[in-house]
Amino acid sequence: MVRAQGVRKRFRRTEVLKGIDLDVAAGEVLCLIGPSGSGKSTFLRCVNHLEQIDGGRLYVGGELVGYREQGDVLYEMHERDVCRQRAAIGMVFQRFNLFPHMTALANIVEAPIRVRREPKREALDRAAALLARVGLAHKANAYPSELSGGQQQRVAIARALAMQPKLMLFDEPTSALDPELVGEVLAVMRTLADDGMTMIVVTHEMAFAREAGHRIAFMDDGVIVESGPPRELLSEPAHERTRAFLSRLLAQPAR
Numbered sequence: 001m002v003r004a005q006g007v008r009k010r011f012r013r014t015e016v017l018k019g020i021d022l023d024v025a026a027g028e029v030l031c032l033i034g035p036s037g038s039g040k041s042t043f044l045r046c047v048n049h050l051e052q053i054d055g056g057r058l059y060v061g062g063e064l065v066g067y068r069e070q071g072d073v074l075y076e077m078h079e080r081d082v083c084r085q086r087a088a089i090g091m092v093f094q095r096f097n098l099f100p101h102m103t104a105l106a107n108i109v110e111a112p113i114r115v116r117r118e119p120k121r122e123a124l125d126r127a128a129a130l131l132a133r134v135g136l137a138h139k140a141n142a143y144p145s146e147l148s149g150g151q152q153q154r155v156a157i158a159r160a161l162a163m164q165p166k167l168m169l170f171d172e173p174t175s176a177l178d179p180e181l182v183g184e185v186l187a188v189m190r191t192l193a194d195d196g197m198t199m200i201v202v203t204h205e206m207a208f209a210r211e212a213g214h215r216i217a218f219m220d221d222g223v224i225v226e227s228g229p230p231r232e233l234l235s236e237p238a239h240e241r242t243r244a245f246l247s248r249l250l251a252q253p254a255r
Contacts, residue, residue: 001026001061001167001198002047008055009042016042018222019056027196031209031230034219035245040202043219044169047200048089049082060089061166087115090160091169094176096152098144104131104155105140108162116163123162130158134188150181154188161192168192170201186212204249210234218242 002024009017016039024030032040045051046058049066057074058065066082067074077085098107108127112118131137134154144152153173160168170189174182186208193199193212203209209216210230217227220241226233237243 001028002200003059004043004047004056005058006056007043007046007053007058009039009046009051010054016222017046017053020222020224022217022224022227024198024200026198028214029193029197029199029201029212031213031216032200032202032219033204033206033209033216033245034225038219039222040219041171044091044171044200044202047167047169048086048091050091052076060085083115087111087163088165089167089169090163090165092153092156092160092171092173094172096144096149096156096176098152098155098159100144103141103143104136104147104158107144107155108159111159112162127158127162130161131155133161133191134158135184148181149177150184153177153181153185157185157188157192166198168197168199170199170203172202172204174203174205206234206249218245220245 002022004020004022007017007020008015020043032043034040042051046053047060047065052066063085065085066077068077099110102110105124105127108130109123112123112126113120128137128140131140134157136151136154139147139151147155174185177185182205186205189201189208190212213230215227216230216233218225218233225239225241226237233242234246237246
């Protein structure tokens, strides 16, 4: 579903991604872990072309993301074509980014109606079903200010799913939540994983990575240091950088 080949990204003089090679199979849940500043979120934003890459290639579903290729040269796609690609890639951010003046239901139907030109009734029916799926059928007419952080994040997940994506990207979706609200969001994500959704999840929630992830990739200083099955990588990491990171992480107070 996702193939990264030598992906590089630079912000001015700082090279943030230094040649990322990574494959994610359809139906796989890949958890990206690593210290702050290692490039995890930047890589995620490159996958749906919120950030332009400076080298390499990124494919989703076999299609080159954000560019057309002629010979060995990449040319930026027209914004209309980028939006078409992006519509098939759901993304959930640290902050919920809901429209504050819209109800939960209206937040969910906005993109299907405006971007995909879906009939309003069809979009409303799917939105209601998605709210029920994330346990918020009773909050359809609530505004974001009337919802807890965990509820807002669950609405954000439902909003991403409303576009019927083939891939879901999660950028530390629980990091802005109070500890007691983390579980309700992770439960929704586990359900998605069980249903076979392809997911790349940037997270520090090691219990989720161990239980729901098919594979963990450890990033540091703009490279993939190692990857492997969760129990294997978490219990017997091959690299000292991974061991040092995990020891620091596990030494922190539990959320």
